[in-house]
Amino acid sequence: MSKRTRTVLALLTWLLAAQGVLIGLRALQAPTLSDVQVTTLDGESTDLAALAAGKPLVVNLWASWCPPCRREMPVLAAAQKQATWASFVFANQGEGAATVRNYLASGQLDLANVMLDPDTRLGFVAGSTALPLTLFYDAQGRLLDTHTGALTTASLAAKLQQLRNTQESSTQEQTLHD
Numbered sequence: 001m002s003k004r005t006r007t008v009l010a011l012l013t014w015l016l017a018a019q020g021v022l023i024g025l026r027a028l029q030a031p032t033l034s035d036v037q038v039t040t041l042d043g044e045s046t047d048l049a050a051l052a053a054g055k056p057l058v059v060n061l062w063a064s065w066c067p068p069c070r071r072e073m074p075v076l077a078a079a080q081k082q083a084t085w086a087s088f089v090f091a092n093q094g095e096g097a098a099t100v101r102n103y104l105a106s107g108q109l110d111l112a113n114v115m116l117d118p119d120t121r122l123g124f125v126a127g128s129t130a131l132p133l134t135l136f137y138d139a140q141g142r143l144l145d146t147h148t149g150a151l152t153t154a155s156l157a158a159k160l161q162q163l164r165n166t167q168e169s170s171t172q173e174q175t176l177h178d
Contacts, residue, residue, distance in 0.1 A: 055086050065095075134159075
């Protein structure tokens with residue numbers, strides 16, 4: 001192996017290690033739900049804590065140009081209607097309100113809590129720029145799980161069951177301490 005090849009490999013190894021450290025530090029400094037601002041389709045600013053309303057929270061990061069996002073959207077829409085014990089937020093990544101409204105209308109999607117994340121900050125906070133990305137928070141605002149890629153009905157049902165089990169365990173523990 002040549003000296004140049006060893007140098008390049010050493011540099012790549014160092015870059016990967018540095019990226020891992022930065023991701024770890026970001027996780028330690030993860031903002032609370034009230035720190036993460038999103039914008040309504042009408043241009044008003046709000047935060048994820050307000051949208052959670054004290055319930056477990058499912059945050060889906062998506063874009064209209066993303067085929068896997070488009071495939072999973074009906075699955076998430078059905079879950080939002082069925083899992084009323086949780087709040088759902090659909091945070092569009094980097095597109096404008098008109099684009100989002102047109103996409104929702106053309107797909108005949110009736111979703112509550114469709115938000116804009118024009119600077120794609122949520123993906124950065126979550127440590128991923130891949131779409132779709134779904135984040136699962138407990139009622140206390142702790143990030144419990146993430147899913148990168150399109151959710152199927154079965155995979156979303158499993159994630160929601162885990163979230164519900166966590167919620168029920170927290171409720172039982174709180175009852176025991178009261």
